[in-house]
């Protein structure tokens with residue numbers, strides 16, 4: 001009963017925004033501008049900004065001024081600019097949030113860097129690996145970095161306490177398999193930006209969390225995409241856009257990964273599976289008893305459910321299978337399994353040595369914004385970040401999967 005009440009209370013505070021602290025003096029504020037009156041902006045930047053004492057949203061621009069004005073009024077944004085370009089050039093803006101269709105990310109992120117604006121760039125960062133190299137390894141980013149300009153691909157799930165707790169339960173060198181499923185019901189219509197090839201759409205682009213998760217867990221690049229089956233949109237819609245994918249990967253040392261995602265699942269499948277990430281380890285010796293000539297092995301499997309938005313609800317199950325065997329000959333002496341569940345709605349509850357104040361109702365996006373601000377201000381963060389090499393590797397993985405599937409890789413408008 002108590003946990004049901006705390007769950008409902010958390011959801012209430014998430015919906016209403018919770019505590020909104022007073023703002024720091026003007027000269028300490030990071031002033032954000034938003035490109036586009038995007039659907040995701042309220043959740044990903046407007047609410048987190050209201051919860052952050054050092055962030056304010058000063059401006060928005062949309063392709064249609066009337067739309068931007070309506071958005072600004074609704075979200076109390078003081079300045080409406082006439083174009084994306086004007087917003088980027090505004091001296092009222094220090095940082096730009098880019099929640100545009102994927103195929104427009106490269107163009108506008110480069111423009112921000114040229115004008116010395118920090119960039120919080122929605123995922124996937126660009127259209128393909130070549131574009132990622134252009135953005136994260138190009139002259140613009142180097143020149144901007146020298147001036148202290150920060151750019152981050154917005155993989156928000158990486159910044160929350162529950163994800164850090166999950167990672168802390170893994171033993172990276174002994175992982176043999178990672179399995180990630182994102183089954184979503186039909187939340188977006190056929191004409192959504194997600195299914196428009198000319199805007200760099202496709203499920204493997206949009207649900208690229210699957211790749212990001214696998215790469216975060218292994219901390220290395222895959223050697224091969226060993227299989228990739230896709231289901232695509234049907235004519236008159238663009239067949240180059242997948243809505244469902246199922247992919248297998250080989251990592252160094254023969255480790256594997258299976259990633260699956262769909263925008264056309266059922267609510268029942270979605271609720272039943274709950275975005276699971278399962279990590280399987282090989283059996284490792286954890287104790288030796290020389291007197292008895294025995295050794296104890298542990299084989300660990302860890303599953304996190306709802307990794308993407310863990311603060312809504314999540315569950316981390318650890319299953320340790322122990323075997324005691326004779327060191328000589330390997331004869332099994334006994335075997336048992338220990339199961340445990342963990343959660344981490346706050347840093348305190350995660351209990352992994354991060355001493356930072358937070359609230360149970362903070363969205364992943366608030367943790368992400370904290371990290372972004374810390375980086376700009378030169379403060380030590382929690383350790384979570386997505387660097388340029390990571391973003392390049394991410395796009396490389398998407399390209400590998402598209403090639404394997406037989407579909408073309410994506411291209412941005414400007415590349």
Ligand SMILES: NC(=O)C1=CN([C@@H]2O[C@H](COP(=O)(O)OP(=O)(O)OC[C@H]3O[C@@H](n4cnc5c(N)ncnc54)[C@H](OP(=O)(O)O)[C@@H]3O)[C@@H](O)[C@H]2O)C=CC1
Nearest residue numbers: 036037038039040062063064099100101102122123124193
């Ligand atoms: N981090 C997260 O949790 C999430 C991230 N995303 C990412 O954010 C981005 C935007 O997603 P979402 O907010 O759902 O998208 P929307 O459908 O709301 O589109 C975003 C904006 O794109 C602009 N736009 C510019 N050119 C076009 C065009 N040719 N056709 C359609 N729209 C155009 C529109 O701006 P204008 O207002 O100027 O017309 C629109 O407001 C994507 O990259 C997506 O992957 C999306 C959802 C969640």
Ligand SMILES: O=C1OC[C@@H](O)[C@H](O)[C@H]1O
Nearest residue numbers: 123184188194206207308
């Ligand atoms: O968080 C998300 O969930 C649903 C997706 O379609 C979206 O683009 C993604 O970022």
